[in-house]
Amino acid sequence: MRLDPQVKERLKKTFASELLAQKELVKVISAYSLSQDEMHKIVSQFPKYASAQVENKIDPTVIGGFVIQSGSQVIDLSIRNALHLLKKQLYESN
Amino acid sequence: MKAIDQYLEQIEREIKNSKLDYKTDEVGIVQEIRDGVALAAGLDKAGYGEVVEFESGVKGYIIDMMEDSVGIIVLGDYLTIKSGEQVKALKYTLSVPVSEKMVGRIVDPLGQPLDGGEPLPADAWNPVEKVAPSVVYRKPVNVPLQTGIKSIDALFPIGRGQRELIIGDRGTGKSTIALDTIINQKGQDVICIYCGIGQKNSKIALVSELLRKQGALDYTIIVSASSSDPAALQYLAPYTASAIAEFFMAKGKDVLVIYDDLSKHAWAYRQVSLILRRPAGREAYPGDIFYLHSRLLERACRVEDSQGGGSITALPVIETLEGDVSAYIPTNVISITDGQIFLETDLFNAGIRPAINIGISVSRVGGNAQTKAMKQVAGRLKLDLAQYREMAAFSQFESDLDEDTKKLLNRGAKVTQLMKQDKNKPYRLGE
Numbered sequence: 001m002r003l004d005p006q007v008k009e010r011l012k013k014t015f016a017s018e019l020l021a022q023k024e025l026v027k028v029i030s031a032y033s034l035s036q037d038e039m040h041k042i043v044s045q046f047p048k049y050a051s052a053q054v055e056n057k058i059d060p061t062v063i064g065g066f067v068i069q070s071g072s073q074v075i076d077l078s079i080r081n082a083l084h085l086l087k088k089q090l091y092e093s094n
Numbered sequence: 095m096k097a098i099d100q101y102l103e104q105i106e107r108e109i110k111n112s113k114l115d116y117k118t119d120e121v122g123i124v125q126e127i128r129d130g131v132a133l134a135a136g137l138d139k140a141g142y143g144e145v146v147e148f149e150s151g152v153k154g155y156i157i158d159m160m161e162d163s164v165g166i167i168v169l170g171d172y173l174t175i176k177s178g179e180q181v182k183a184l185k186y187t188l189s190v191p192v193s194e195k196m197v198g199r200i201v202d203p204l205g206q207p208l209d210g211g212e213p214l215p216a217d218a219w220n221p222v223e224k225v226a227p228s229v230v231y232r233k234p235v236n237v238p239l240q241t242g243i244k245s246i247d248a249l250f251p252i253g254r255g256q257r258e259l260i261i262g263d264r265g266t267g268k269s270t271i272a273l274d275t276i277i278n279q280k281g282q283d284v285i286c287i288y289c290g291i292g293q294k295n296s297k298i299a300l301v302s303e304l305l306r307k308q309g310a311l312d313y314t315i316i317v318s319a320s321s322s323d324p325a326a327l328q329y330l331a332p333y334t335a336s337a338i339a340e341f342f343m344a345k346g347k348d349v350l351v352i353y354d355d356l357s358k359h360a361w362a363y364r365q366v367s368l369i370l371r372r373p374a375g376r377e378a379y380p381g382d383i384f385y386l387h388s389r390l391l392e393r394a395c396r397v398e399d400s401q402g403g404g405s406i407t408a409l410p411v412i413e414t415l416e417g418d419v420s421a422y423i424p425t426n427v428i429s430i431t432d433g434q435i436f437l438e439t440d441l442f443n444a445g446i447r448p449a450i451n452i453g454i455s456v457s458r459v460g461g462n463a464q465t466k467a468m469k470q471v472a473g474r475l476k477l478d479l480a481q482y483r484e485m486a487a488f489s490q491f492e493s494d495l496d497e498d499t500k501k502l503l504n505r506g507a508k509v510t511q512l513m514k515q516d517k518n519k520p521y522r523l524g525e
Binding site for chain 2: 071
């Protein structure tokens with residue numbers, strides 16, 4: 001798809017400003033929706049994010065556990081990641 | 095069955111001892127894929143030169159950082175990458191596995207074997223980009239590296255730790271000089287590295303076959319990024335060769351590295367830079383093309399005993415077009431190196447092989463590294479030959495010459511014949 005360069009530039013800017021806003025936001029991604037209480041419990045384990053605004057996002061591919069995302073930083077404590085690491089280890093140690 | 099039991103035991107043990115530990119990853123999202131280069135948003139805290147991993151397991155290397163995105167050169171198949179997928183920073187700068195076992199092998203710029211042999215275990219991981227040793231760790235160049243080519247050893251001696259450029263048009267015997275030098279290192283306790291950049295795979299096969307036949311493969315490593323490899327790998331190849339050389343240098347070995355050739359390396363880097371939309375300068379090369387080669391060749395050195403006491407001698411090769419040494423890349427590399435050996439098509443066709451132009455070839459530091467005996471023999475040779483060439487051109491129009499000129503011409507013609515040498519037949523110092 002061809003975009004008008006001006007439109008593209010403005011889209012980029014909006015995208016960037018939105019990203020900036022999202023940086024403040026901490027996302028907890030889990031396979032099932034979490035209650036406010038559960039979320040609070042999870043986030044309180046990470047002092048860095050204790051005072052941040054928290055949002056829950058549902059992604060079934062996580063399988064279990066949760067992923068905390070804040071800006072470009074990710075703490076991956078999901079089953080998906082664990083399986084991923086296991087796969088990698090199995091391949092590497094042949 | 096026993097193996098499985100052991101595995102299970104190990105897993106049980108690990109589960110028992112595991113505690114919930116977490117680490118923070120730095121991630122980004124792929125926005126664009128261009129030829130061999132990916133642009134990704136995010137990766138806010140990743141550094142220049144850091145290795146990243148795509149979802150498919152392909153690795154990349156951050157080479158450009160813009161306001162809100164990074165440019166990554168992809169080390170492998172970039173066609174499997176899709177825009178929108180996640181990239182993860184691996185928190186280390188690009189390194190290659192190095193080991194003693196690499197000697198005699200052909201490897202790619204990531205240190206993986208290309209010769210179909212056994213996988214190479216890593217003794218250590220050396221960073222591909224490394225700052226060259228500083229002044230305090232260096233020793234002057236005063237040990238000779240015999241090339242086995244009469245005219246070079248006599249007129250433009252090369253010392254261990256020197257950088258001597260081999261420059262000339264296509265088909266003037268540049269690679270031949272480099273390969274003869276490798277062949278002549280037999281029994282000299284020198285590790286040789288031949289780094290092919292953008293060469294035909296058939297040529298690499300030819301080189302390895304020649305070295306094997308001459309028994310030179312026992313102390314030689316071939317690093318190859320052929321012309322069918324992505325530009326990113328061709329760009330990395332000489333740095334990898336340097337990283338391998340540094341491994342042996344740290345062990346006190348003398349290493350000879352041949353970069354064949356840096357013109358193609360510059361092309362590869364130009365391609366990557368243009369894809370990254372960096373401003374183009376002269377001949378469309380990016381602004382940092384000089385630094386590209388200077389930082390590479392600066393890594394050639396002879397270090398003090400406290401640093402291992404080894405050396406890296408670099409013989410970069412540059413291909414000129416129509417003998418034009420004033421083009422951008424040739425002038426750059428000439429000014430970086432400690433001298434150049436200039437090969438000419440006319441001489442080559444006149445049967446003077448190696449076709450070295452004695453007038454404009456120099457070795458700026460090698461004189462200190464020449465053996466005494468050689469100095470005595472070769473002392474006046476260069477001047478005599480240069481005078482002869484001048485006089486020969488001049489005397490073509492003059493029929494009657496005085497006795498002195500005739501003598502000079504006679505002697506010059508004889509010495510020129512003496513300097514002729516067949517390829518792949520290097521001479522020892524004694525011969």
